[in-house]
């Protein structure tokens with residue numbers, strides 16, 4: 307059993323606090339993804355779990371054993387580093403087998419483990435090369451292989467796919483997912499790519515500036531973002547956010563340019579006379595006639611298209627409401643010229659309302 | 670004015686050629702030539718007295734010369750190994766220091782700033798059996814009650830010289846190895862920690878391969894240095910007692926300038942050059958191999 311518990315974990319560098327009391331429970335065999343913008347403390351948190359960075363406060367336990375003071379080697383973890391961190395003076399074979407060699411395993415066992423890892427990651431042709439003679443993607447795979455060979459309790463991945471091209475990245479994403487199903491290990495995975503997070507995670511942990519903003523399954527964080535940061539960070543394109551004000555009945559919202567929309571019925575009457583932010587995804591605003599089957603609640607709104615991005619099966623339409631850019635989707639697309647004025651339907655059931663001050667969701 | 674017919678590149682390089690010839694080529698040829706003559710400084714015309722390989726043959730049969738040769742190799746081996754180990758230790762310690770490291774690095778270089786002749790005098794005094802610091806200290810600490818004849822006893826004299834050499838030049842290793850330590854990438858070190866390495870294993874498998882090139886550079890530099898060791902020995906023991914610290918170059922200087930047998934001395938010089946070349950080539954080979962391993966060589 308290798309669950310990981312973070313209790314109030316704090317990290318400062320000198321007087322600068324970069325991680326502010328994080329609480330997190332990772333279950334055995336769970337695939338947890340840390341996601342957040344650059345500099346938010348993902349790597350730092352991961353490195354604290356690995357033991358490469360001393361924690362300044364709180365408690366980290368792995369498998370119910372507090373590891374605050376344990377060196378990395380005593381934690382039985384594997385880590386794939388953001389920039390591979392291969393041993394440049396060893397061949398791929400030696401890189402893969404190094405951890406077992408250090409553990410004084412018999413040569414036959416090392417050979418077998420290396421062969422297995424190499425087969426999983428198709429590294430056979432490169433076994434006798436040095437890292438300097440490999441492409442970025444190949445190095446990435448070696449780094450991954452080195453982690454597999456160890457049979458750790460926990461895998462830690464720090465943006466392992468950030469240096470790969472789009473195709474290889476998609477391929478490796480599948481490989482990692484398969485690997486998780488095959489080896490049945492706890493995985494903590496850092497990325498700033500929300501697509502990677504959505505596709506891989508059992509649970510997504512969204513971080514900003516050293517705080518955890520929200521954690522939950524990919525669907526939860528997508529459908530029920532707790533604040534505007536999560537709403538814009540998760541999902542592509544990001545959620546449209548329009549400033550407005552709920553009227554004194556709490557049943558209508560006046561957006562900044564005077565457009566009126568109804569308050570979604572689940573919220574109607576709850577928040578009267580309040581500055582709010584009205585949020586909806588591109589999937590929930592579509593030109594009339596090019597929509598999904600609509601729910602009971604919807605509003606229509608006119609918008610001039612300023613830019614289009616045809617994606618094939620659908621087209622992204624850009625426009626402005628009250629000076630704020632809005633992205634909409636068009637299914638079964640026809641050609642739309644910039645400047646054309648269309649009537650859009652917004653699916654109110656899927657809309658989100660946030661407090662304008664705190665930017666937290668209202669529900 | 671008539672333009673010179675010589676090609677431009679030649680004219681441009683001519684000063685360099687002339688300087689090279691004057692500074693390197695002529696002395697080289699002259700000394701090499703004279704090693705085949707019975708040239709004596711006291712009778713300049715003896716430089717015309719061609720005797721073929723007689724000087725070399727004499728040296729090959731001269732046990733004294735080969736003892737000096739052997740002693741030089743011995744000094745080189747012991748001093749270099751000690752300096753390397755101590756320098757490595759020193760560098761590792763200084764590398765751990767986070768506050769005041771610049772100052773430490775400067776202090777570390779002090780011994781290199783002294784003239785070897787002065788270092789020789791200093792240690793001659795320290796190891797003096799009557800008034801020397803070493804005996805005084807040992808006696809006050811009650812470790813011995815006799816005066817130990819550091820520079821007079823055959824075995825101890827060599828030890829004292831090695832001590833002085835090591836004192837003066839350990840910092841060459843320390844500085845170069847420290848530079849190497851600064852250049853070790855952090856990522857593989859962290860990966861090794863995660864892979865289960867103890868601090869010693871991390872050093873042995875990751876750090877050491879990275880600083881090996883620097884160690885070999887220091888070894889190459891210092892092997893040339895020690896192979897021509899002269900000043901410290903000349904001052905401290907002058908080859909004594911009873912030739913027990915006679916090295917190639919002290920013997921060579923004695924032969925050339927005291928006995929005035931310059932032809933013979935030059936022959937010695939050419940044999941000793943092989944020693945220097947051997948060590949240099951050896952360490953450079955090692956250096957290239959260790960760079961190759963790190964993927965630094967082309």
Ligand SMILES: Nc1ncnc2c1ncn2[C@@H]1O[C@H](COP(=O)(O)OP(=O)(O)OP(=O)(O)O)[C@@H](O)[C@H]1O
Pocket residue numbers: 319322324342343344345346347348349350351498
């Ligand atoms: N050694 C250090 N000294 C001081 N500050 C540091 C140090 N290492 C990291 N930081 C700071 O800590 C914060 C978090 O860094 P961290 O590397 O965890 O970010 P990250 O989320 O991994 O970002 P990225 O996606 O760019 O890798 C950053 O603001 C960074 O400037």
Ligand SMILES: [Mg+2]
Pocket residue numbers: 348349350388464
């Ligand atoms: Mg990072």
